[in-house]
Amino acid sequence: MKRQLFLLLLTCASSHAQVTNVSSTSQTGVDVTHYAAASNYTLYSGNPSEWGNLGQGGYVDFPISSAGGSYALQLYYSNGGSSGAANVYVNGVQQPAALTSGTGGWGTFSLSAATSVTLPVGTSTLRLAATNPVQAFNLAGVLFGPSNPLSKTSFYVSPSSQAAENISQSCSNGASLSTIASQPQGVWFGDWNSNPQADAAYVVKLAQNQGTVPIVVAYDIVNRDCGGGSSGGAANAAAYQAWIQGLALGLGNSKAVVILEPDALSQLNVQGCLSSAQQNERLSLFQYAISMFTQHAPNALVYLDAGHSGAIDVNTMAANLQYAGISNATGFALNVSNxxxxxxxxxxxxQISSLVNNKHFIIDTSRNGQGPTADHQFCNPPNRGLGSVSTGFASGVVDADLWVQNPGTSDGTCNGGPPAGTFSLPIACTLIQNAKF
Incomplete structure (x- = not known):
């Protein structure tokens, strides 16, 4: 991995180029031997060449050019083992600092966590400068990448979530339902929404009032859940097409995260669930849904549900995603309600991403704080806990950890739970008690 990164940093900028053109769609390496100015920082030739002896007030400038927008910035660096940071400036405007963890030695190089920088259109100057007090590090490369679409996103907190509607109930273990109710989580739309356009528009309005982005779950596919605890869905393909078009129209031009049809692609491979004709219909409905969001909700980020790590082999799921139209979607979703x-x-x-043109994905962390039971129960398993709260990431193929499911919702009449989709106080209180944020 480090050798591949080093080659990228060396080859992405020509040895004769003075300005690095930063791509908005792929990673770009900056050759650190090209600079506009430097102070209290010395360039050493070698393999790799690197800047060292960073002093107080030290900096190095790199000329870059871009189409403008937000980008993920990472440093390829080494240090003596202590954590630190580099101040980042673009045309004199300070950006979030690039944090440098200890690498264990000056000859050991590492890639820093991504920080987000905003670049103007055209040529500008990137300055990496010493912090005060100085945290020394040697710089061997700079890497730009597209900023993930959910980086720094504030997600919608619904006043009508399952936990919020039951907030007056008390947990016998002393836990408070506000732990769940105060967090962003999915707003589920299904056959209970007879007017999805109006209902989606209402959620969008509430989110806009908060200055947040809603997490929308579309859950109305024909033959939903193969007759299981969450069975239902649209009566036929025409009904689904009308329903999904209404949902897209309701979202309009607002930014939203859309999780498209939990379990629907996984169940393509469940024996006895769907006939060959029904499988083809389901795939065509996915394609139709994606086209509706593209046409009527152009700022919606659509993630096709792709099951979870314990469900279906990666090659089969990658093929399902391709047939369903992943190339025209933002990415895919994992672990929804699991x-x-x-x-x-x-x-x-x-592994899936590598098979579907490096598409990104999100992970539902609403109930995975304790992981699965030893036997991987999927229906109200005992003693589970809340997972990491909804957070968007700046870089990498994971766009976000999201609470897609509403914690406290029953998976069905199993392990003493009420019907699927019904709030259960004991389940919610246990999740809070065992939370692992």
Whole structure:
């Protein structure tokens, strides 16, 4: 991985180029031997060449050019083992600092966590400067990448979530439902929304009043849940097309995260669930839905549900996503309403991403704080906990951890739970008690 990164940093800028053209769609390496000015920082040739001996007030400038917008910036650096930071400026305007963790030695190089920088259209000057007090590090490269679409996003907190509507109830373990009710989570739309356009427009308005982005779950596919605990959905393809068009029209030009049809692609491969004709119809309905959001909700970020790390092999799921039209969507979603760990889903998602043109994905972390049970129960497993709260990331193929499911919602009449979709106080209180943020 480090060798590939080093080659990228060396080859993305020509040895004769003085200005690096930063791409808005792929990663761009900046050759650190090209600079406009430097002070209290010395360039050493080698393999790799690097800037060292950073002193008080030290900086190095790099000329860059871009189409403008937000980008993810990372440093390829080494240090003596102590954590620090580099101040980042674009044309003199300070950006969020680039944090540098300890690498364990001056000969050991690492890639910093991404920080977000805003670049103007055209040529500008990137300055990396010493902090005060100085945190020394050697700089061997600079890497720009597209900023993820959910970076720095504030997500919508619904006043009508399951927990919010039951906020007056008390947990016997002392937990407070406000722990759930105060957090952004999915707003689910299904066959209970007879007027999805009006209902979506209402949610959009509330989100705009908050200055937030709603997490919208479209859950009305024909033959939903293969007759299981969440069965239902649109009566036929025509009804679904009308419903999904209404949902898209309701979102309009507002930014929204859309999770498209949980379980629907996973169940393509469940024996006895759908006939061959029904499988083809389902895939065509995914394609239709994506086209409706593209046409009527152009700022919606559409993620096709792709099951979870314990469900279907990556090759099969990647093929399902391709047939469903992933090329025209933002990406895919994992672990919706499930309990598998974030780490396992990240690995699974990275494998799928490599097979679908590096599409990004989100992970539902609403109930995976304790991971799955030993036997990977999916229906109201005991002693589970809340996972990391809804957060967008600046870079990488994981766009966000999101609470897609509403914690406290029952998975069905199993393990003592009420019907699927019904709020359960004992389940909610246990999730809070075992939370792992």
């Amino acid at each position: 309990y598998e760990t974030t780490g396992d889903n990240t690995t699974y998602g990275q």
